[in-house]
Amino acid sequence: MIELAVFGAGRIGHVHALNAAAHPSVRLKYIVDPVPSEAHERLAAETGADMVDTEMVFSDADISGVVIASSTDTHAELLLRAAESGKAVFCEKPVSLDFATVARVSRVVEEAGIACLLGFQRRYDPNFRFVRDRIVSGQAGALEHIVMHTRDPSPPPRAYVERSGGMFRDQAIHDFDMARYLLGEEIATVYAAGNSLIDPEIAAAGDIDTAMITLTSVSGRFVQMINCRRAPFGYDQRLEALCSREVLYVENRPQRGVMIADAEGFHSSTPMNYFIERFADAYRAEMHAFVDMIETGAKPLAGIRDGLEAQRIAEAAIVSMKTGTAVHITPDWNP
Template structure:
């Protein structure tokens, strides 16, 4: 049996825990979360894990690997402690809200040789994986540009906004990562603009709730990203890749496939209500991939360096918006 320790019993921690517990070869042995809650107690009860302090977990030789799903401001510290053990780690994004700390943590991980997988679950979504294969095969000719839409069904709580690091680091970072994954090349320049058009409280907290971002890849190919904290019809996650001989589209997933038709027209269901439901299969595949990394050394699709590069683009977007100019990614080191 593979013994796993989980850090964080919040929403995403619960998702990862349930997916880990569905793998026969895995046992959830320890949980670290200082916040008493019904969710934490429920997880402890159904998993049989013991509630322990982080230091005790990292010093336990019987723990085989770690899943870090705690608040962002703890990620770097836990990664540093994990690096000392050399054991496999899964860590949610971002590694830190301070880019210099992200780079330094990546350096420590590389020096230690610790296997680390980053939480970019879209890389494990069947549709995104198939799309990447189609682009790479060249069957439709060279990919020319990409248009991406990501909108939440509703703004998150204000407390979350205040600790999230902002729209670029929190929400758009998945799109930055997906751009690199699909095009299989680096982005060289970023031009971003944003505003608070949905919830004035978000603006008062120092963030934006609506953004448009244009990326230029090293080959000259272009990406247009549209991000927002609200869509009137629900969770909005769409993508279009324009190639020479075809256009590939990933659409929203409807809550049901039933279509009602009458004299007024055709009525379809709205999209699924949140990203956890939309990417449920991707989250399951992600934990299976982590298990394969632990037991067989299979390299993950999302590495520590992918986390660095995705956040580098987020930082470039923030700088572009603040200074109202295109930003060369080289400016971020």
């Protein structure tokens, strides 16, 4: 039986704690969250975990791995503690809002040799995995270009925006990662345009709510990204991959898989409410992959290096938006 600890009992920490506790090979021993609340106590009771502090986790030799789902400003230090203590780690993105810190922590984690999974959950979604597998197998033919749409159902509150690191580091980083994952190669140039067209509070916080980004891979293939903080019909997350023999589509998942037809037309359900619901299967698969990584040494679909490279693209997009020019990325490019 593997013993794990989860840092953070908020929205995504709650998901990971429940998934860990439900795994047949796992005992969720600890939950760490410095903000006491009844919700956190209920989560601990539901999962059978004890609420403890950070020192208790890293001093316990029986803890095989830690899940870092706490606030972004804690990720880097917890990753360093995991590397020092030799514990496997599953960390939500981003590692830090400071790119130099991301690079430093990534280097330490790699040199320590600990098992590390980065939380790019779309890689574990069955539909995205199907697209990737069909491309890699050659069935779809050569991948030529990708179009991605990512729109939240409504703008986040200003307090969230102010600590999120901005739209590119917070939301679009998943698309940057998926571009690398599907292309199977690095991005060479980034051109980004963005504005605040939806919520004046986001503009007042110094961020954008609408963006269009064009990526060019090292072999000259294109990715077009459309990102927005609002979709009037709900969470909008779609992908189109144009290949030489097939076009592969990942569409929104409806809340109800039934279409109703009457005299007024055909009526389908709205999409799933948000990413927690949409990617529920992917989050469960991530936890299984984390356990498998600890038990068998299986390589994760997303590691610390993937977090570094996705954020490198995000930083380049920020520079591009500010300068109005395309940014050329090299393996050692820094903002």
